[in-house]
Amino acid sequence: MDQFLKPGSLSKTLLFLFLLFSTNLLTFFISTTLYSPCSLNPPPSATNSDAEEDDVQVSDDPRTTSDLPPEFLAFTSAQLLPFGYNSNFDSDTIFPPVGRPCTLFPDELRSFMSYKVNGSCPDDELLAQKLLLRGCEPLPRRRCHPAAPPEYAEPYPLPASLWTSPPDSSVVWTSYTCKNYTCLIQRKKNKRFDDCKDCFDLEGREKTRWAQPGPGSGPDFSIDDVLAVKSPGTIRIGLDIGGGVATFAVRMRERNITIITTSMNLNGPFNSFIASRGVVPMYISISQRLPFFDNTLDIVHSMHVLSNWIPTTLLHFLFFDIYRVLRPGGLFWLDHFFCVGDQLEEVYAPIINSIGFEKVKWEVGPKLDRGPELREMYLSALLEKPLKNSW
Secondary structure, eight states: OGGGGSHHHHHHHHHHHHHHHHHHHHHHHHHHHSOOTTOSSOOHHHHOTTSOGGGOOOOOSSSOGGGSOHHHHHHHSOEEOTTSOBTTTTBSEEOOOOOGGGGGOHHHHHHHTOSOTTSBOOSOHHHHHHHHHTTOOSOOOOSSBOOOOTTOOOOOOTTGGGGSOOOGGGSOOTTSSOOSHHHHHTGGGOTTOOSSTTTTOTTTGGGTTTSOOOTTOTTOOOHHHHHTTSOTTOOOEEEEETOTTOHHHHHHHTTTOEEEEEOOOSSSOHHHHHHHHTSEEEOOOTTSOOSSOTTOEEEEEEESSSSTTSOHHHHHHHHHHHHHHEEEEEEEEEEEEEEETTHIIIIIHHHHHHHTOEEEEEEEEEOOTTOGGGOEEEEEEEEEOOSSSOO
């Protein structure tokens, strides 16, 4: 014990403690000033506004950015704001949004983004839609002019346009099997078409859709019956998801209600047709987050599109997104939801009930056109977001 009190030993001990303290202090200094994966501060490359555009990471896929087309990199790269830091962005840099899955399909993306800047875009509507349906949403912007009809005709004036087929010269037909509206109207007779086969025929079933269906009509609700649920004038704006040729929006417009219709161009110029009628189309898939702020819409409607073909987890997210954009007291009209056998009670009713809507109408009816043995059915439900405690 006395040996530790000797002057030589004491000096060595103090030297050891000094070195130990100095080492720990240096380690602490390095860890708090340089980037660490555990640090709350981003790495210097993420905040360095002088970084080269080629260093911007647009995907965590093993492929390097050299695999991606130059125009895609030019669009998605970080861009310095001309006037420096902006408090709204909380940054001096803007990153244009684009779907990450775009980078998973480099061949399709390269075709989509290969064009002459300031020139004409390729006539590639089918390619663009393929990328959208694969999750490349939103698509990157392009610096080119899209194809337009060579002899474009002005649309018919309102209100005549609401129920009149537009001239054939209003559409670029290269992406579709039909090359005119006469063919589209008659496609219900053609086995090559299996989606919205008769919806371009404005003198056919579209003429009576959502009109007064009368009592005992099962899952067929009328627009006027639905609007009667709320005080007059309180349903003003809304959304129709997968709305075909926007007949729902047209009928609502006739009642001074503004409806935006989402639609894809599935072997037909749905978006062009919707616009020609004088209502607003929105070209997005059902997978995209609805581009509306929370608690803003009076009504959301969807017919046939939301059904058992959608994966249940995705459907759950979608129902919650509809709940999000509806204002308290807003209506969700789930129109002709298709399912089979015990799916409604075992799968879909629990999903719908879990969202938090209040049931206003709930009607189930058999779908018998292919035979009762298949046990196919439709659910039509009118659901209301609670006016209070809707969170």
